[in-house]
Amino acid sequence: MSFLVIDGSQGEGGGQVLRTALTLSVLTQTPIELVNIRANRDRPGLLRQHLTSVKAAQAISEASAEDVELGAERIRFSPGVVKTGDYHFVIGTAGSTVLVAQTILPVLALAKGSSTITFEGGTHNGMSPSLCFFKESYLAVLNAMGVKTEVETTSLGFYPAGGGKWTLTIEPTDTLKAMSLLTPGREFEQEQKHCYLKALMSELPDTIGQKEVTAARKALNWNAALGEVERYKTNGPGNSFQAKIKGDVFTSVFEQVGEVGVSSERVAKRCAGRVKKFLKVxxxxxxxxxxxxxxxxxxxxxxxxxxxxxxxxxxxxxxxxxxxxxxxxxxxxxxxxxxxxxxxxxxxx
Incomplete structure (x- = not known):
C-alpha cells in the first residue's frame, strides 16, 4: 500500500497538522503516514487529546492504523468506509474536546446519514478554541454552508480539572455552499446592541466576573453593551471571560481564561486588546x-x-x-x- 507522507514538523509543527491530515485522509480516502508528530512542541508526539482525535477518525471510517499510542511520533492511518451513527469519545484530561470534534465534523457533515457524538474532556482550557467559540463562530458558518448541527451541553470542563461533557448532533449535506465573509466586524461593533461581555464562573466569587465585565467595558468603550456573569458547576474552579460581536452569519468570540495570580482587570484588558486589534484592521x-x-x-x-x-x-x-x-x-x-x-x-x- 502506498502512503502519503505528512511531516508533522512543518509550519506550526503542532496538532493542527495531525487533525487536518486525518480529516482529509478520510474524505479523500488517502492512506497517510504521519511522521514527526508535534515535533515543535515541548512534549512531542500524541498526547491524550491527539490520541483521541486519531481514534475518533479511526472509528467513524473503520480505518486501520499502526503505532497509535500515547507519545507516538509516527503513525500510519488507512481509512475505510465512513460510518454514521452514535459515538462517544472520552479524552480523560482537560484536553480540548472541540479540537477532537473538528477532526471528524467535516467528514460526518458530508456523510450519508445523521450522527450524534458525545465528548468528554476539556471545553475551556485557554490553549484552544472553547466550546462557546465552536458553537457561535465555527458551527454558525457551517450551518450557513448547509450543515445543520445542534449542541447539548451537560457540563463545562475548565483546565486543569476537565470533566466537561457535551453532545453534537449532525445533519449532513450533499455539498457545502460557498461562503464570502467580507463585511468588517467593526461595522457590527458600531451598533453596540451587537456587542456582548460575558464572564463564565465556577467555584469563584462573582465579583471576579463583575470586575472583568467592568474593566472590558471601559477598555473597549462598550458602554451600551450587555454584560453578564454566568455561574456553572464544574469539576474544579474556572473562569472564562469573553467579548463577542454578533454578525449576520456568525459571532466573533474573543476569550481570555482567568489564571491564578492574574487580576480580573488584566484578564479583561488582554481580551480587549485582541478585540481592538481585530476592529482596527x-x-x-x-x-x-x-x-x-x-x-x-x-x-x-x-x-x-x-x-x-x-x-x-x-x-x-x-x-x-x-x-x-x-x-x-x-x-x-x-x-x-x-x-x-x-x-x-x-x-x-
Whole structure:
C-alpha cells in the first residue's frame, strides 16, 4: 500500500497538522503516514487529546492504523468506509474536546446519514478554541454552508480539572455552499446592541466576573453593551471571560481564561486588546476562526474571507490542505494588517 507522507514538523509543527491530515485522509480516502508528530512542541508526539482525535477518525471510517499510542511520533492511518451513527469519545484530561470534534465534523457533515457524538474532556482550557467559540463562530458558518448541527451541553470542563461533557448532533449535506465573509466586524461593533461581555464562573466569587465585565467595558468603550456573569458547576474552579460581536452569519468570540495570580482587570484588558486589534484592521474573521474555515471552504471548492495577519496555524493549514486537494488558495494583503484569502478550484487564481 502506498502512503502519503505528512511531516508533522512543518509550519506550526503542532496538532493542527495531525487533525487536518486525518480529516482529509478520510474524505479523500488517502492512506497517510504521519511522521514527526508535534515535533515543535515541548512534549512531542500524541498526547491524550491527539490520541483521541486519531481514534475518533479511526472509528467513524473503520480505518486501520499502526503505532497509535500515547507519545507516538509516527503513525500510519488507512481509512475505510465512513460510518454514521452514535459515538462517544472520552479524552480523560482537560484536553480540548472541540479540537477532537473538528477532526471528524467535516467528514460526518458530508456523510450519508445523521450522527450524534458525545465528548468528554476539556471545553475551556485557554490553549484552544472553547466550546462557546465552536458553537457561535465555527458551527454558525457551517450551518450557513448547509450543515445543520445542534449542541447539548451537560457540563463545562475548565483546565486543569476537565470533566466537561457535551453532545453534537449532525445533519449532513450533499455539498457545502460557498461562503464570502467580507463585511468588517467593526461595522457590527458600531451598533453596540451587537456587542456582548460575558464572564463564565465556577467555584469563584462573582465579583471576579463583575470586575472583568467592568474593566472590558471601559477598555473597549462598550458602554451600551450587555454584560453578564454566568455561574456553572464544574469539576474544579474556572473562569472564562469573553467579548463577542454578533454578525449576520456568525459571532466573533474573543476569550481570555482567568489564571491564578492574574487580576480580573488584566484578564479583561488582554481580551480587549485582541478585540481592538481585530476592529482596527477592519477584517471580517478573527485569527482563530480563519485557520479553521479553510478545510470547509476547500471542500466547498470556493470561498473567501478577510482576516488579520495570517497566523502560523493558518499558513500551515493551507500547506497541508494542498497536499490532499487540487485547489488554489490565493492570499494577499489588501490593506495594512488585513489579509484576503480566496479558495478556488481553478489553479493560478
Amino acid at each position: 477592519g477584517a471580517a474573521v478573527e485569527e482563530r476562526l480563519a485557520d479553521q474555515l479553510l478545510v470547509p471552504m476547500a471542500l466547498a471548492g470556493e470561498g473567501e474571507f478577510t482576516t488579520t495577519e495570517l497566523s502560523m496555524h493558518t499558513k500551515t493549514n493551507i500547506d497541508v490542505i494542498k497536499q490532499f486537494l487540487d485547489i488554489s488558495v490565493h492570499v494577499h494583503e489588501e490593506a495594512e494588517g488585513r489579509w484576503r484569502i480566496r479558495v478556488s478550484k481553478e489553479s493560478g487564481r
